[in-house]
Amino acid sequence: MKLNHDIYKEAMENVRISDETGRELLKLAAQKNALQKKRFRTQMAAAIAAILAISLGVNGICYAQTGKNVWEMFTSLYENMGVTSDSETFSAIAEGAKKSGESITCNNLKFTLEYYFYDRKNGEVYCALRTDSLDGTPLDMEQVNQRYRANIREGASGTGNGDAPIYNEAQTSAMVYYHYMVNAEDINGYPQKLHFYIVHVMGDDSQEWVTGATYKTEDLGNIVMTPTGQLKARYADCSSLEYCDAKARITSGGLVLYFNEEIWDDEAFGTDAFFPFFEIIMEDGVTYRVGSLTACKFQKTPLYDAEGNLLNREDFTPEVAKLVEEFQQLPSRAEQELPENVYNIAAGYYGSGGNAPERYCAYSAIFCKYFIDVDDIAEVHVNGVKVPLE
Amino acid sequence: MKNTEESRVLECYQAYKDTVFKLAYSYCKDKSQAEDAFQEVFYNFMRRSPQFKDREHEKAWFIRTTINVCKDILKSKWRRSVVQLEEWDSDRAFWQDPDDMIEELREAILSLPEKYRVPIHLYYYEEYSVREIAHILHHSETAVQTQLQRGREKLKQTMERSGSYEAESRYLQGSHGEC
Numbered sequence: 001m002k003l004n005h006d007i008y009k010e011a012m013e014n015v016r017i018s019d020e021t022g023r024e025l026l027k028l029a030a031q032k033n034a035l036q037k038k039r040f041r042t043q044m045a046a047a048i049a050a051i052l053a054i055s056l057g058v059n060g061i062c063y064a065q066t067g068k069n070v071w072e073m074f075t076s077l078y079e080n081m082g083v084t085s086d087s088e089t090f091s092a093i094a095e096g097a098k099k100s101g102e103s104i105t106c107n108n109l110k111f112t113l114e115y116y117f118y119d120r121k122n123g124e125v126y127c128a129l130r131t132d133s134l135d136g137t138p139l140d141m142e143q144v145n146q147r148y149r150a151n152i153r154e155g156a157s158g159t160g161n162g163d164a165p166i167y168n169e170a171q172t173s174a175m176v177y178y179h180y181m182v183n184a185e186d187i188n189g190y191p192q193k194l195h196f197y198i199v200h201v202m203g204d205d206s207q208e209w210v211t212g213a214t215y216k217t218e219d220l221g222n223i224v225m226t227p228t229g230q231l232k233a234r235y236a237d238c239s240s241l242e243y244c245d246a247k248a249r250i251t252s253g254g255l256v257l258y259f260n261e262e263i264w265d266d267e268a269f270g271t272d273a274f275f276p277f278f279e280i281i282m283e284d285g286v287t288y289r290v291g292s293l294t295a296c297k298f299q300k301t302p303l304y305d306a307e308g309n310l311l312n313r314e315d316f317t318p319e320v321a322k323l324v325e326e327f328q329q330l331p332s333r334a335e336q337e338l339p340e341n342v343y344n345i346a347a348g349y350y351g352s353g354g355n356a357p358e359r360y361c362a363y364s365a366i367f368c369k370y371f372i373d374v375d376d377i378a379e380v381h382v383n384g385v386k387v388p389l390e
Numbered sequence: 391m392k393n394t395e396e397s398r399v400l401e402c403y404q405a406y407k408d409t410v411f412k413l414a415y416s417y418c419k420d421k422s423q424a425e426d427a428f429q430e431v432f433y434n435f436m437r438r439s440p441q442f443k444d445r446e447h448e449k450a451w452f453i454r455t456t457i458n459v460c461k462d463i464l465k466s467k468w469r470r471s472v473v474q475l476e477e478w479d480s481d482r483a484f485w486q487d488p489d490d491m492i493e494e495l496r497e498a499i500l501s502l503p504e505k506y507r508v509p510i511h512l513y514y515y516e517e518y519s520v521r522e523i524a525h526i527l528h529h530s531e532t533a534v535q536t537q538l539q540r541g542r543e544k545l546k547q548t549m550e551r552s553g554s555y556e557a558e559s560r561y562l563q564g565s566h567g568e569c
Contacts, residue, residue, distance in 0.1 A: 008514035017411040029433035
């Protein structure tokens, strides 16, 4: 049987929308769009106006005094980091965030979790932490970050932005933004409560932490976070990967991928090479890349194995292989800050974690400078191969 | 700038209103849901103002977005629960074709499972090639070929069950557009 184009068209001919109805729906769409834009612009404008008023006469973005609202807080933090924010994601975070206000004190420092957003469905956390100097001594956040760290004990890959804190005028108070992908505990669901720990790192050698050497720590306490709203997510089928029987979850801020228990028996387990190379291709053709290649960029992973073979080279497309070689030739970390407009690298931190009861292991990546709109994802490629996307 | 945006929306409305609505109806099989999808697709277009390489890219965006929007609509439990029998009857009356055979053929097409209905619509109505459909639906070409083949087989079975296959076979044959 051969179905004919003309007959099919004839059968569907009467299925049509009248011009009157079409234009009415178009009008409704335009009204919805105008309302959404107005809502976002009003809130964003108010937040920016408040920040500008506070920052007047001061270089850079200034820390706003306590009492500022969540919109102002997150707007100032994103502005300070130069994060490219999508309005929808930004709105979801700012509007869904909870005020905590709980504090942990140690010696001369007081750490206060101002606002947080815990997306329990997707295991993602955004929060703003304020650090105060109790005796009025100006803060040096670089030093503070070496001695005190914030983390989520349930297993998380996180990015604090300690390099770009927002100080008050006297430098006795600073606001820092954190973003975590919560890796594990239970592949089937994230906990009803997350614990935001402040950890005191003992010892003078800050490089210990960098090199992974042992160091002593003590917990100063934790602040409980409960679920807030949730962000949109898409799922990429990565079942073609070894040890992987779950789907990669992609939100506007990052992605998480689970491997099954067999991965624990692999000698190479624990290296960054297990995190595949993702290419997220948007409807407009922009491609965000994250994964092993990014790790290469930050020299966390050797590019070649003991025999001198490029890791996963057989899985790379020629374009990717060329990029890897280019990364390898770059001499220093500073010079590896590649022009994003050329490669569209979604500069990502990523790491493994999640020693869950089921022995699943999660790897996560965070899109540091982007909020991608997951609705606009057209394709996802893993190690150079297109995978089904939901 | 505002006028430019408005004229771009109107231009796309004229160019794709039939494409969007027919595909949405083909996907949702419900007039009111197809209208909701229609509105949502154009809302997405206004909100994002996507830039396209060419007309084909533009059309593919509308088709892909329509499919995504329809998926969201059908996923909604609320949506599933509000489809009323009278609406269905009203739709049937709305689309009624004076030619009974054409009418039955359309019903047979709409009775196909979604995974066959959409590729068949894109192939026979939009006249996309298998490769193009594979690109739009993010499927492999082999999968699309299989879907088209199985869709046609199911269509044939439906028509045979209706008892008028012989009479209607004139609608199901032809040299143009076979694959």
